[in-house]
Amino acid sequence: MTTDIQSPRSGKVGSGKIAPKYRRGAGSKGNFEMFAWLFMRLSGVVLVVLIFGHLFVNLMVGEGIHGIDFGFVAGKWADPFWQFWDLAMLWLAMLHGTNGVRTIINDYAEKDATRFWLKVVLYAATVVIVILGTLVIFTFNPCPVANGVQLPGGFCPAP
Amino acid sequence: MPTKPAGTLYRGREGMWSWVGHRITGVVIFFFLLVHVLDTSLVRVSPEAYTAVIGAYKNPLMALGETGLVAAIVFHAFNGLRVIAIDFWKKGAKYQRQMLWTVLVLWLIVFVAFAIRHLSLALGGH
DSSP states (O other), X not given: OOOOOOOTTOOXXXXXXXXXXXXXXXXXXXXXXXXXXXXXXXXXHHHHHHHHHHHIIIXXXXXXXXXXXXXXXXXXXXXXXXXXXHHHHHHHHHHHHHHHHHHHHHHHOOSHHHHHHHHHHHHHHHHHHHHHHHHHHHHOOSSOEETTEEOTTOOOOOO | OOSSOTTTTTTTSHHHHHHHHHHHHHHHHHHHHHHHHHHHGGGGTOHHHHHHHHHHHOSHHHHHHHHHHHXXXXXXXXXHHHHHHHHXXXXXXXXXXXXXXXXXXXXXXXXXXXXXXXXXXXXXXX
């Protein structure tokens, strides 16, 4: 008796190769996981620059941590360069971190309901922090006023 | 009879431990980030509220915490670049172990430099 061995990828029924039923990324998710994987690498490279710069300028230069107070923040955010720097850092770090924690939840939470609710809490925290941080950067006022009175410690133009 | 469980090339070796370290440092940095955005948001409450909370950070215990946080950030940063090299560089997987030792040497240099500067500023007479 002779056995007919098919060449690879011949697709003939009974050739012994596994039927191509399994498709990566099939279903409603599309390419989401691939983009998430790519985003982690691209944002990671940018975050190394942004965060190392952030740490160097805030903690290594001048008098370091002793120089940080309201006036220090006001001085930085008077410059659109640092506003954009901090905005990019906020968004990229929060999305990078959220996706990392999402991966960890998927790995360790075995029950469907547990995974679902942990991710609900995660995404809620992410939305709150990103929106709060963005508003703070763009609505920052170096001369805050409450009930018509300038708050102490602010930087106000001379009257 | 197999004398060892299969898969010991990865399990318990550099590849696994760098992965464990990457996860732990990542989670630590994420939770710090949530707190850090909240404390910075106090600039929107009042100058005094922000300066008061930042003032509470300026003590020796927090200085040690900040130094530990930066140790985590620098490891996560350099090991992350190693992961990218493994994924995108043709010989990345082959040299992953050598790259981990490079990461650890660079981590030590950057961390020690940061720690000396930050701790002498934070703990120095002021």
